[in-house]
Amino acid sequence: MSVKYIPVQWNTNKYIYDAVMLLGVALFLYVFLYAAPDILSHERPINSQVHNARAFGACAFVMLTVILCIGPLARLDPRFLPLLYNRRHFGVMTTFVAITHAGYIVDWYFAFSSSNKYEALLFANTSYSQLAGFPFEAFGIFALFILIVLAATSHDFWMKFLSPPLWKRIHYLIYPAYLSVVAHVSFGILQDQQNHVFTGIFMGGAVLVGGLHLMAALQERRADQALLAPTTEWVHVCDVSEMKDGFAKIKLLAGGDRVAVYLNAGKLSAISNACAHQNGPLGEGKIIDCLVTCPWHGFQYDVASGRSPAPFTEKVPTYNLKTEGTAVLVDVKANPPGTYVEPVPAPGQEGIS
Amino acid sequence: MSDNDKPFFVGYLPTPKALRGLLLAVCVLFISGLSGFGLALGVAQDDPGDGAFRFDYGRQTVTGVVELTPYPLLRVTEGNERIPAGHTLMLAGGGKTNVESRAIPLEGQLAQVSGTMLQRGALDMLQLRGGANGISAAEGEVPQIETVPLGRWKLAGEICDGKCLAGAMRPGRGLAHKACANLCLLGKVPPVFVSTQPVDGSEFLLVTGPNGEHLPEKAYHYVAQFISLEGDVERRGDLLVLRMDPDTLEVLD
Ligand code: HEM
Ligand code: FES
Numbered sequence: 001m002s003v004k005y006i007p008v009q010w011n012t013n014k015y016i017y018d019a020v021m022l023l024g025v026a027l028f029l030y031v032f033l034y035a036a037p038d039i040l041s042h043e044r045p046i047n048s049q050v051h052n053a054r055a056f057g058a059c060a061f062v063m064l065t066v067i068l069c070i071g072p073l074a075r076l077d078p079r080f081l082p083l084l085y086n087r088r089h090f091g092v093m094t095t096f097v098a099i100t101h102a103g104y105i106v107d108w109y110f111a112f113s114s115s116n117k118y119e120a121l122l123f124a125n126t127s128y129s130q131l132a133g134f135p136f137e138a139f140g141i142f143a144l145f146i147l148i149v150l151a152a153t154s155h156d157f158w159m160k161f162l163s164p165p166l167w168k169r170i171h172y173l174i175y176p177a178y179l180s181v182v183a184h185v186s187f188g189i190l191q192d193q194q195n196h197v198f199t200g201i202f203m204g205g206a207v208l209v210g211g212l213h214l215m216a217a218l219q220e221r222r223a224d225q226a227l228l229a230p231t232t233e234w235v236h237v238c239d240v241s242e243m244k245d246g247f248a249k250i251k252l253l254a255g256g257d258r259v260a261v262y263l264n265a266g267k268l269s270a271i272s273n274a275c276a277h278q279n280g281p282l283g284e285g286k287i288i289d290c291l292v293t294c295p296w297h298g299f300q301y302d303v304a305s306g307r308s309p310a311p312f313t314e315k316v317p318t319y320n321l322k323t324e325g326t327a328v329l330v331d332v333k334a335n336p337p338g339t340y341v342e343p344v345p346a347p348g349q350e351g352i353s
Numbered sequence: 354m355s356d357n358d359k360p361f362f363v364g365y366l367p368t369p370k371a372l373r374g375l376l377l378a379v380c381v382l383f384i385s386g387l388s389g390f391g392l393a394l395g396v397a398q399d400d401p402g403d404g405a406f407r408f409d410y411g412r413q414t415v416t417g418v419v420e421l422t423p424y425p426l427l428r429v430t431e432g433n434e435r436i437p438a439g440h441t442l443m444l445a446g447g448g449k450t451n452v453e454s455r456a457i458p459l460e461g462q463l464a465q466v467s468g469t470m471l472q473r474g475a476l477d478m479l480q481l482r483g484g485a486n487g488i489s490a491a492e493g494e495v496p497q498i499e500t501v502p503l504g505r506w507k508l509a510g511e512i513c514d515g516k517c518l519a520g521a522m523r524p525g526r527g528l529a530h531k532a533c534a535n536l537c538l539l540g541k542v543p544p545v546f547v548s549t550q551p552v553d554g555s556e557f558l559l560v561t562g563p564n565g566e567h568l569p570e571k572a573y574h575y576v577a578q579f580i581s582l583e584g585d586v587e588r589r590g591d592l593l594v595l596r597m598d599p600d601t602l603e604v605l606d
Contacts, residue, residue, distance in 0.1 A: 011365045020380045027384060028391035036395025046401045047523050058394045062387065078359065079375055085364045108522075109533035112448030113540050124539070125532035127574045132604060133531055192529040197397035201390060286361050298363040 017086040021093060028059050053104035054189075058198070060098040061185065064178055065205035067091055072216035078284065081295055088154045091174075095151035098144055105137075132191060139184035146177035156277075164278055182206055227252040234322065234329040237261050240268075240346045241326060248292075250283035253332050258283065259319050261328060262292060262303045267343035269303040270319035270330050276337075277314065305340040323347055404473030404520030406480075410435055413479065414467040416491045417442070418498050420589065422561050424543040425456035427466050427479070428498050428590050435470065436479075441592035442466070443478045443543045443559060444488070445516050451541035452481050455488050465491040471519035476545065476557045478519045503586040508548045508595070509605060512560060512568075512576045514538050515545035531577035538576065544568045546595055552586060558595040571599040579605050 032055040037045060045051070067090050074080040110117040110124065125135040150171055152158075159167040182202075190199055229235040231254040238249045238261070248260040250273055258273030260283030271292065273283045280296030287293070291300035291309060301308055301316060308314040315338035320331040326347050335341065360369035368376065415436045417429040425444045432438040444466065446452045456464075466488045468481040481487030514537035517525030524530055526547070538544050544560040552558060562569045563584065575582075583601035587594050 013364050013368065020383060024384045024387035027388040031388050031391035032395035036392060036398070039396050040398060040400075042398075042400045043403045044401065044405055044523060046398060050401075050522070050524065051398075054398070055391075055395070059391070062390050066383070079372060080379075082362045082364075082368065082372065082376055083379065085362070109530065110536065113536050114450060115536075120536050121532075124536040127531075130574060132606075133528060133574065133576070133578050135532060137532060189529050192527040193397075194399050195397040197393055201393060288363065293361075293363055295361065298365055 013082070014086050014089070018089050021090050025059060025063065025093065025097065028062065029055050032058065047108070049104050049108035053101055053108065056097050056101035056104065060094055060101055061181060061202070062205065063090065063094040063097060064181060065209055067094065068174070068178060068209045069212055072212035075216040076212070076219060078295065084296060091147075092151045092154055095144075095147040098147055102140065102144055131187070134187045136184050136187035139180045139187065143177045143180040143184060146173045146180075150174060150177075159278065164276065168279060178209065224252055227258075229253050229332075233332060235332055237328045237330050239326050240323070240328060240348055243268075243328075243346070243349075245349075246287040248283040248285075249328075250281070251330060255332070257334065259330050260292075261319075261321065261330060262287060263346055263349065264290070264303050264343065266346055266349040268321050268323070268328060268346050269341065269343045270321050271301060271303060271306045272317040272319075272334065272337075274316065275299055276308075276316050282316070304343050305338060307338045399524070401523035402473060402525070404471065404476075404518060404523060404525055406520055407470040407472050410470055412467060412482075413470050414465065415442070416463060416465045416493075418495055419456050419459040419462060419464050419488075420498070421453075421457065421460050422559060422565060422589075422594055423453070423567055424541070424559060424561065425452055426559075426589060426592065427464065430463070430496055439590055441590035443515055443545075443592070445478055445480050445542050446487075447480060447483070449516075449537045449540035449542055452488060453541060455481075455484075459488065459490055461495065463491045463493050463495050464488055471516065471521055473519045475555065476515070476519050478515055478543070480516070480521075498590075501588040503553055503588055503593070505583060506552060506586050506595070507581060507583045507601070508546065508552065508558075509550070509579070509581045510546055510548040510556075511579060512572060513545050513547055514576075515543040515557075515559070518545055518547070526577065528577050534576050535573055538568055538573065541567060544572075544576075546582075546597075552593055553588065555591075555593050558586065558593040560595050560597055563596050563598050565596060569597075569599040572597065572602065575602050575604065581605055 067087060070083045070087055074084045106117050106121055110120040113120055121137060127133045127135060185202055227250060229251055235251060237251045243249060243263040245263050248262045251259045253259060259270050260273040261268060261270045264287050273281055275282050275294040277297055277299045280294040282292055282294055285293045285295045292303050293300050299314060306316040306318045317334040317337045318339050318341045319334055320341055321344045322329050323344060360371035362368060362372055413436055415429050415433055416431040417427040420426045420428060427442040427444060429436055429438050429440045429442060444452050466479060466481055468479045468487055471478045513526045514534040516537055517534060546558045546560045548556050560568060581603045582597050584595045584597040
């Protein structure tokens with residue numbers, strides 16, 4: 001809902017979010033780098049460059065795993081939505097940690113030769129046709145490239161510029177990136193070490209990410225089946241008696257679009273369920289100060305017109321409604337974004353305001 | 354779908370009371386979880402071995418006969434307390450470079466070398482200083498130096514770059530370090546085979562191509578893996594040299 005783009009719009013919750021995240025990351029690195037070596041008691045320590053590289057690499061992996069768990073967790077239980085709220089800062093931080101990892105590696109393993117270190121990274125190992133000894137660095141480069149693209153385009157400016165659907169599609173690249181990190185580690189350090197603690201943590205993390213996504217997808221499919229409408233012109237949404245003032249019922253139309261039908265002060269209005277910001281589910285939000293408020297990042301819309309209040313300019317499509325007895329029906333044809341539709345009095349709710 | 358009883362979080366508004374407990378728990382779990390993983394992963398690091406640059410020995414200067422395998426060696430004739438006469442030193446330049454351009458003109462001649470030692474157990478190497486300070490012709494009669502053939506061997510072990518292995522890096526071997534090892538070997542740093550069974554008392558052997566050339570291209574795909582290979586072994590002082598036959602390379606597991 002921004003009129004002018006400033007790098008980050010701060011608020012108390014974001015400060016808390018970032019402080020907790022940074023504290024966690026700092027503690028991980030501190031413990032790995034300074035507390036653990038005393039326990040290790042190696043005769044001679046691991047070179048600090050390699051030690052640093054490993055700490056930052058492992059940290060980036062753990063961070064990425066946590067980030068990828070937040071989405072399905074919030075879909076499974078909306079109480080986790082606050083973790084989603086500022087996830088982008090988490091992602092950008094992960095990118096910095098991963099860059100640091102790669103930096104230590106390139107400045108150590110690939111330095112000191114007569115060639116350029118970045119060229120050396122590409123030509124030093126060319127055993128692409130074998131599994132053992134495969135140049136696992138290539139997977140790291142791919143993942144890092146994606147992380148940098150995602151971090152660089154993470155700001156709302158880019159979302160507007162690229163359009164939310166395209167932006168979202170680009171940001172799904174986080175999944176190939178994660179798989180690539182999994183390959184990077186599986187073909188790299190897991191082939192090399194005697195101690196298998198990392199293998200356990202690593203596989204646990206990857207399985208957790210996969211499992212949560214599967215659970216969320218299954219739950220969503222069940223929910224969608226219950227919501228799916230027949231292919232008629234007017235679709236039955238619910239009975240007025242099922243509705244609560246300030247909240248919505250969602251209907252999945254045959255074309256794939258979702259409608260959020262709100263009851264607001266005894267009158268019914270319908271808008272698209274997809275928030276203009278990042279497709280957040282508007283029907284899972286609520287009306288605050290007479291405005292529909294998105295549960296993801298709090299963008300707001302006038303329920304009758306689908307427009308964000310001035311000075312903001314976001315718009316979502318609206319839908320026509322009618323009632324038959326106490327049944328609420330919605331017209332499957334969406335109105336252009338921002339079209340005002342006179343709210344329909346809800347039978348039996350006229351007294352409420 | 355939403356209902357009245359569920360707390361509703363809006364980022365720019367104060368967090369609903371009903372959510373605060375859960376979110377606090379998540380924060381505590383997150384912070385302690387990350388410290389815990391940091392500890393678990395930090396103490397799971399393998400011992401990188403005891404190889405090191407021996408700066409503590411100070412600069413080493415010895416004299417001997419230069420040989421090319423083609424990797425340059427010094428058969429020490431006039432040693433010191435760290436590097437006795439009769440020892441054979443592998444020679445390397447700074448970083449991932451070699452000293453061939455300086456050693457080739459001195460082949461078969463007496464030379465004085467000077468530099469920093471790298472040492473890991475029985476394996477060592479000398480990293481020479483720059484230019485003529487590192488290696489220069491020495492006065493004197495060239496003594497008779499012999500090379501003793503030990504026949505053909507089949508060995509199991511790992512091809513490493515001798516310099517990282519000897520202590521330029523810790524860890525300096527293994528698959529995570531493979532690209533780094535390759536880069537050293539491309540820079541003609543002496544390759545060393547670490548044999549699982551000692552050959553004539555030694556587990557480290559300098560590796561060359563079958564006819565005394567640099568490491569064959571094919572061997573690069575086998576660097577840092579557990580492999581078997583065959584080749585002719587010869588003794589040059591206290592150093593063994595393995596002329597590997599690339600057609601016999603095989604990955605073991
Ligand atoms: C240019 C990109 C990258 C390069 C060249 C690179 C290279 C390497 C190398 C050489 C190692 C082995 C280090 C050793 O133990 O000796 C390593 C380990 C690792 N890398 Fe990367 N990497 C890159 C990007 C990434 C990214 C983006 C991530 C994760 C987000 C990542 C995660 C890891 C992890 C978890 C390890 C294992 C660390 C450990 O031993 O505890 N890497 N990487
Ligand atoms: S999706 Fe971000 S506010 Fe709706």
